[in-house]
Amino acid sequence: MENVLGVDIGGTKIHLGIINASGQILYEEKIPTQIPLYPYLEENILRILADQPDVSAIGVGTHGFVDPKQGKVIYSAETLPGWSNTPVKEWLEKATGKRVEVENDANVVALAEAKFGAAQGLSRVVVLTLGTGLGGGVLWDGKLLSGGPYGGAAEFGHMILYPNGIKCACGRLGCSEMYVSGTALRNRIETAGLTFTPPELFEHAQSDPKAKKVVEEFTGDLALVISSLQAAFDMEMVIIGGGVSEAADLWMESLQQQLQPMLLNPLDIEVARFENDAGILGAALLVLETE
Numbered sequence: 001m002e003n004v005l006g007v008d009i010g011g012t013k014i015h016l017g018i019i020n021a022s023g024q025i026l027y028e029e030k031i032p033t034q035i036p037l038y039p040y041l042e043e044n045i046l047r048i049l050a051d052q053p054d055v056s057a058i059g060v061g062t063h064g065f066v067d068p069k070q071g072k073v074i075y076s077a078e079t080l081p082g083w084s085n086t087p088v089k090e091w092l093e094k095a096t097g098k099r100v101e102v103e104n105d106a107n108v109v110a111l112a113e114a115k116f117g118a119a120q121g122l123s124r125v126v127v128l129t130l131g132t133g134l135g136g137g138v139l140w141d142g143k144l145l146s147g148g149p150y151g152g153a154a155e156f157g158h159m160i161l162y163p164n165g166i167k168c169a170c171g172r173l174g175c176s177e178m179y180v181s182g183t184a185l186r187n188r189i190e191t192a193g194l195t196f197t198p199p200e201l202f203e204h205a206q207s208d209p210k211a212k213k214v215v216e217e218f219t220g221d222l223a224l225v226i227s228s229l230q231a232a233f234d235m236e237m238v239i240i241g242g243g244v245s246e247a248a249d250l251w252m253e254s255l256q257q258q259l260q261p262m263l264l265n266p267l268d269i270e271v272a273r274f275e276n277d278a279g280i281l282g283a284a285l286l287v288l289e290t291e
């Protein structure tokens with residue numbers, strides 16, 4: 001049976017896992033992200049491959065805009081300095097002698113959820129990951145909608161939600177990730193003069209009117225994003241992942257209340273099944289022939 005290495009590269013940590021054709025994680029480790037990233041990544045992958053010689057291929061999910069055909073990072077903003085324009089596939093294939101595929105990290109989460117998680121068996125699914133930013137992934141007739149001339153397909157975090165709004169890392173004003181992400185939620189809490197962490201905010205929303213208002217504004221903006229995506233994709237399901245989704249049982253009702261009047265048609269909203277492992281599972285699926 002074939003084993004592959006799945007690698008999930010984020011702004012603070014890199015998660016690596018050996019995965020078999022049934023989607024089982026046989027081995028995993030997390031290492032802190034270090035800059036310059038490429039030599040550090042190659043060194044760690046070679047170290048793992050030396051211990052795990054039966055790995056046949058490597059899938060990489062990374063933060064940033066990716067050209068999946070070339071396996072190259074097109075653009076990664078400030079989160080991963082120096083990572084833009086890195087030909088990850090070419091360099092890693094040369095270094096390891098194995099097949100390598102590279103995709104955007106939110107796209108690989110969509111793959112993992114569609115194959116093994118909340119959207120199993122569905123063919124049109126939109127995944128939103130609310131973490132440092134707002135990531136997006138689209139499963140379109142069972143395949144990832146990805147790439148584009150600039151590697152930016154499904155980058156929903158950069159759909160403009162409020163013209164002339166808050167300045168985004170991409171340089172423009174009012175991108176949705178400035179309003180709908182873990183970072184945005186923390187900023188909203190601070191702007192409201194509150195000192196809660198996001199989980200505390202959700203817990204206090206029942207009793208504290210200020211906290212309730214922050215939650216409603218946040219879920220209202222998330223509802224706007226979902227409503228526009230439904231008009232574009234008419235998907236069967238939206239899956240919400242990322243750190244904010246861990247407290248979904250505390251904000252889902254608020255989201256549903258605001259979303260219902262904005263929807264064209266009924267729509268399932270689910271929380272991601274794989275909170276921590278979706279990245280390595282989805283990355284593995286880039287190169288894995290599943291059973």
Ligand SMILES: [Zn+2]
Nearest residue numbers: 158168170175
């Ligand atoms: Zn932006």
